[in-house]
Amino acid sequence: MTAAPSLRIGQGYDLHALATGRPLILGGISIPFDRGLQGHSDADALLHAITDALLGAAGLGDIGTHFPDTDPAYAGANSGVLLQQVLRHISTLGWRINNLDATVHAQAPKLLPHIPAMREKIAHLLEIDPRLINLKAKTGESLGVIGREEAIAAQVVVLLVSP
Ligand code: MG
Numbered sequence: 001m002t003a004a005p006s007l008r009i010g011q012g013y014d015l016h017a018l019a020t021g022r023p024l025i026l027g028g029i030s031i032p033f034d035r036g037l038q039g040h041s042d043a044d045a046l047l048h049a050i051t052d053a054l055l056g057a058a059g060l061g062d063i064g065t066h067f068p069d070t071d072p073a074y075a076g077a078n079s080g081v082l083l084q085q086v087l088r089h090i091s092t093l094g095w096r097i098n099n100l101d102a103t104v105h106a107q108a109p110k111l112l113p114h115i116p117a118m119r120e121k122i123a124h125l126l127e128i129d130p131r132l133i134n135l136k137a138k139t140g141e142s143l144g145v146i147g148r149e150e151a152i153a154a155q156v157v158v159l160l161v162s163p
Contacts, residue, residue, distance in 0.1 A: 010057025027118030
């Protein structure tokens with residue numbers, strides 16, 4: 001008789017302000033837009049939310065503890081590199097990703113055309129089949145900081161399995 005696999009769920013959330021003079025990096029890809037996300041690193045809200053979801057599922061705290069935004073080492077950091085560091089960490093502990101579901105909240109730009117490329121990039125970073133990743137985009141219905149195009153936010157749920 002084999003033991004039942006162990007499952008752990010994790011969720012992540014992140015929000016960054018939109019600012020002029022910054023490139024828009026979301027889901028690890030560059031998206032043409034006249035503004036980008038403000039932050040200490042490349043400010044990729046979606047990759048940050050994924051990183052936090054993985055850390056949460058593995059019971060390892062949060063992205064700010066592992067990569068402090070007061071540390072000059074992470075100024076302009078590629079969030080994909082940080083995500084892969086966390087992936088290595090949880091892999092070492094025996095976890096693999098069962099599936100990931102994410103929602104990006106952005107009034108502008110329209111993200112739908114970029115979802116396939118974001119999904120491919122995230123699958124590549126996480127070293128999993130793109131079919132294990134579901135990405136959704138929502139506007140802010142012209143309400144609040146999202147709707148006024150002042151910020152972009154991301155929510156992620158991930159399920160880890162340990163055989
Ligand atoms: Mg962030």
